[in-house]
Every structure is written in structure tokens, then in C-alpha cells.
Amino acid sequence: MRVAVKNALAIAGVAALAGVAFALWTHYRAVDLSEALSRQETGSRLRIAAESYYAHRDLPESASLDDASAPAPLVAAVRAGSLATYVDADAADPAVWAGTEVGGHVLTVHDPYTEQARLLAQLDQALVLGVVALLLVSGALAVFIGQRLARRIGAASATALRIADGELAARVGNTIAGAGRDEVTALGGAVDAMAAELRARLEAERRVTADIAHELRTPVTGLVTAAELLPPGRPSELVRDRVSRLRGLIEDVLEVARLETDGEQGARERIGADLLAERAVAAAEKPVRLEVAEPAEVDTDPRRVQRILVNLLRNAHRHGRPPVVLSVRGATLTVADHGPGFPADLLADGPRRFRTGRAERGGGHGLGLTIAVGQARVIGAELRFGTAESGGARADLVLG
Structure with missing residues (x-):
């Protein structure tokens, strides 16, 4: 897998985790606040209804005794001897209930929760859209950054291969110039230093080889001349053959030294x-x-x-x-x-x-x-x- 794709996936994954975590925290925080405010308001109305019942044996219009439609968990909590509230957000008509026991009866008050549920649903949609937008933006940004990094690494790799193929004058720094100081630039500098050192050593080796061959040329020429003066016979033929091969070797070494320079050109x-x-x-x-x-x-x-x-x-x-x-x-x-x-x-x-x-x-x-x-x-x-x-x-x- 290419570096650009890996970076894009990594950044998009981190952004997705962060976005989902933030969306979940916002959702549950909004639900808690909405339910707390609704419970507080409905509980206040329940206390008013209870006071009215004890004082006048009269109930407000929104209060009722032993309401059959009251949620079972609320009724059970009231029978256990406590003032309870309950948010029935999953019902066809969402409502907030509050109940307490009065004179052996279960007094309940409920308020609609439809508007709060609608606002929470809209908030969830906005959070989902926000997470999707975050993924798209972070993915695009990650692809841009990853492709830029991949292009620099690819250019550096191509230049390094040119150096490996013998083009020792090539430099990685020239292909990634102006990209800032980072690990890729440092790597390019190290490769350039290695190429410069390698070029210097090869040039020194070539010069030594050429110098030795040049120095040997004169005495070998003398040997060839001397061998031609030897009397006919098998020993003379062997000497001339070896001297000829030695001269050929020296000429080959000189040719190799010339070919390793940049000055050789063909006549087409x-x-x-x-x-x-x-x-x-x-x-x-x-x-x-x-x-x-x-x-x-x-x-x-x-x-x-x-x-x-x-x-x-x-x-x-x-x-x-x-x-x-x-x-x-x-x-x-x-x-x-x-x-x-x-x-x-x-x-x-x-x-x-x-x-x-x-x-x-x-x-x-x-x-x-x-x-x-x-x-x-x-x-x-x-x-x-x-x-x-x-x-x-x-x-x-x-x-x-």
C-alpha cells in the first residue's frame, strides 16, 4: 500500500474516532440536560398538584390519580415510597412524567416531550452530518499531504536509483528542493553525501588505474620491441605472445578508464x-x-x-x-x-x-x-x- 493511501487512512481514521467520540458526548450531554430540565419542571408541577390535593382535595387539570396510562416503572417507583420522574421518549407521544403517593393513591403529572425529542433528533442529524463532513475534509487533506509526501519520496527514490545505475552526478536534494527541513530532506542529504563520497572514491580509483596503465605503457612498449629482436624459436614465440597479451591488457585498462569518465561521445x-x-x-x-x-x-x-x-x-x-x-x-x-x-x-x-x-x-x-x-x-x-x-x-x- 502506498504511503499516501496509508496516511489518508490513518488521518481519516483518527478524525473519524475523534468525530464519533465528540458526537456521542454531545448527544448524551444534550439528552441529559433536556431530561433534567423537563424533570425539574414537571416535578415542580407535581408538588403544586400535591399541595392542592392536601389543601382542597382538588387537582389541577393536568394531574390525575391512579392514571392507567402512567408508565409502569414510574408507578413501581412511587409505590416504593419515593417521588419519581420518568421520561417516556420512545412512546408514540413522548412525555415527561412525575408521580408521588397521596392518601394511598398514585398522583401523577405529565408534560409533552415531543418538542424536546424533535430538537434532539435534529441535533443527532446535525452531528452525523458534521462527522461525515469531518471525514471528507480530513480525508481530502490527508490525501493531499500524503501525495505531497509520496511525490517527494518517489522523486528521492528515483534519484537514488539513478545514482545506483552509475549517474553519480545526480542529487536527491535537487529533486526535493524547497520542501522544508524534515526527515525526507535529511534522508536526501545523507544520500547525496554518500553519492559524493562514492563518486570521489571511484574517481580516485579510476585515476590510479589510468596512471598505472600509463606508467606501464612505456616499459611494455620496450618489451614488445625487445621481444621482436629475439631469435626465432618456441621460447621467443611464448615471450612475444605474453608481451602482446600484457600490452592488450594495458590498452583495455586505459579504455575502461576512459569509458568511466563523462567525456566520451559517439560519432553517429x-x-x-x-x-x-x-x-x-x-x-x-x-x-x-x-x-x-x-x-x-x-x-x-x-x-x-x-x-x-x-x-x-x-x-x-x-x-x-x-x-x-x-x-x-x-x-x-x-x-x-x-x-x-x-x-x-x-x-x-x-x-x-x-x-x-x-x-x-x-x-x-x-x-x-x-x-x-x-x-x-x-x-x-x-x-x-x-x-x-x-x-x-x-x-x-x-x-x-
């Missing part, structure tokens, strides 16, 4: 998705089965798309099993293999640097998929990882 042009796939297959230099189901033209950066697809194809060859298939369906290019598939943590959280997943997918430094995700983000494409029908790994590149 209109091109066929099938042509992009053909170029990637040629650049991969590995056996790939190309399937074009629905050719389409896309507006994207061909160089970065090729980089993404080549990394996906090489990853499929390195960690999966053949056949590796690159299929084109509209603006979606899919790379699938027949290996063990992506690990569960990669499917849940995406690729991470220097992490290749489970052991059965082989070795590697784990930067290929990270670079692919970074390049896709630069060109505004979506890269999704899943499981192919064959059970192997599947990566869908959806171009904008």
Missing part, C-alpha cells in the same frame, strides 16, 4: 545493422556463423559497435563453445554460444572488472564485457546478458 552515422555485423565477424578473426533475419538501418557509431561485437565474439570463443552465432533482427544484434552460459552473478549484477565468473568459463582478465557495456552506454545502446536456447551465453545489443 546511418548504417545497416547487417553491415555492422559483417564488419565485426571479419574483425573477430574467429569462425562465426552470421544470420541476418531482419536487416535494418540504425543511427549509431560504427566503430564503437564493432568494438562491442568483437569483444562479445571473442568472449564467446574464449569462454564458450562453438558454434558462435551472430544474428541480426532489426536493430538488435545477438551473440550466442553453446558453452556453459554466463554465471548467475553476472546475469544479476552485470560484468565486473577483472572478474571472469566461474572456472568452467576459462581464464582471462575480465575486461572485455566491461568495455562492451561502457561502449554501449556511450552510444546510447542497451546491452543485455542472458541465456541462449542452447543453454549457452547470450548477449543482445539493442541499438537506438
Whole structure:
């Protein structure tokens, strides 16, 4: 249940309880006052009638002896030896009775209670209408306050999700600005402070990584040159292979560092998705089965798309099993293999640097998929990882 609805129900419930309690108190208080005044007036007339009876054996017109219509509770109270009053508000003709015993008879006096009953009924209607109006007003006010709070919390939540997705420049305080100082504002400030600290740490990490890669570039270039001077033979080939892989790793680290900055931008042009796939297959230099189901033209950066697809194809060859298939369906290019598939943590959280997943997918430094995700983000494409029908790994590149 949403916060706005909960707040509305809570405030309306409290208002309802308060309104009903006040209405009941007002009702019973009005009944008590009305009956007390009527009993007092009728009792005074009874005393006058009793004095007239004892003095002149005469009764006023409104008094009677042993009236058969007198309420039974009143007669019983009088027979018990007391002066009694009784309000018969539920009768067809509401009346207030007073009675006392004179000479072995029950002397009673009664006055109409119709007007008082009518006024009390009108008061009850007014109280009911007041409670209903209170519920409507308090409910509307509660919905307004709850929706305002819910909008602020929703805006803060959306901004927090943007931060979690990597948009570390987003700030919760900007989305709830001018809303006053309260717990939501304090929470937004805490999230903003966390985002700023996280951004600073990631920036520091990126700078350190880039600096290390830059520092390694010069000696590795020297190693490549020296390896080329080695005499032919198996040991020389092994050295050249390892040096080449080391140079590739350094270049990948530098590319990751560049992609993590906000300065990278794609150079867009209109091109066929099938042509992009053909170029990637040629650049991969590995056996790939190309399937074009629905050719389409896309507006994207061909160089970065090729980089993404080549990394996906090489990853499929390195960690999966053949056949590796690159299929084109509209603006979606899919790379699938027949290996063990992506690990569960990669499917849940995406690729991470220097992490290749489970052991059965082989070795590697784990930067290929990270670079692919970074390049896709630069060109505004979506890269999704899943499981192919064959059970192997599947990566869908959806171009904008």
C-alpha cells in the first residue's frame, strides 16, 4: 500500500474516532440536560398538584390519580415510597412524567416531550452530518499531504536509483528542493553525501588505474620491441605472445578508464545493422556463423559497435563453445554460444572488472564485457546478458 493511501487512512481514521467520540458526548450531554430540565419542571408541577390535593382535595387539570396510562416503572417507583420522574421518549407521544403517593393513591403529572425529542433528533442529524463532513475534509487533506509526501519520496527514490545505475552526478536534494527541513530532506542529504563520497572514491580509483596503465605503457612498449629482436624459436614465440597479451591488457585498462569518465561521445552515422555485423565477424578473426533475419538501418557509431561485437565474439570463443552465432533482427544484434552460459552473478549484477565468473568459463582478465557495456552506454545502446536456447551465453545489443 502506498504511503499516501496509508496516511489518508490513518488521518481519516483518527478524525473519524475523534468525530464519533465528540458526537456521542454531545448527544448524551444534550439528552441529559433536556431530561433534567423537563424533570425539574414537571416535578415542580407535581408538588403544586400535591399541595392542592392536601389543601382542597382538588387537582389541577393536568394531574390525575391512579392514571392507567402512567408508565409502569414510574408507578413501581412511587409505590416504593419515593417521588419519581420518568421520561417516556420512545412512546408514540413522548412525555415527561412525575408521580408521588397521596392518601394511598398514585398522583401523577405529565408534560409533552415531543418538542424536546424533535430538537434532539435534529441535533443527532446535525452531528452525523458534521462527522461525515469531518471525514471528507480530513480525508481530502490527508490525501493531499500524503501525495505531497509520496511525490517527494518517489522523486528521492528515483534519484537514488539513478545514482545506483552509475549517474553519480545526480542529487536527491535537487529533486526535493524547497520542501522544508524534515526527515525526507535529511534522508536526501545523507544520500547525496554518500553519492559524493562514492563518486570521489571511484574517481580516485579510476585515476590510479589510468596512471598505472600509463606508467606501464612505456616499459611494455620496450618489451614488445625487445621481444621482436629475439631469435626465432618456441621460447621467443611464448615471450612475444605474453608481451602482446600484457600490452592488450594495458590498452583495455586505459579504455575502461576512459569509458568511466563523462567525456566520451559517439560519432553517429546511418548504417545497416547487417553491415555492422559483417564488419565485426571479419574483425573477430574467429569462425562465426552470421544470420541476418531482419536487416535494418540504425543511427549509431560504427566503430564503437564493432568494438562491442568483437569483444562479445571473442568472449564467446574464449569462454564458450562453438558454434558462435551472430544474428541480426532489426536493430538488435545477438551473440550466442553453446558453452556453459554466463554465471548467475553476472546475469544479476552485470560484468565486473577483472572478474571472469566461474572456472568452467576459462581464464582471462575480465575486461572485455566491461568495455562492451561502457561502449554501449556511450552510444546510447542497451546491452543485455542472458541465456541462449542452447543453454549457452547470450548477449543482445539493442541499438537506438
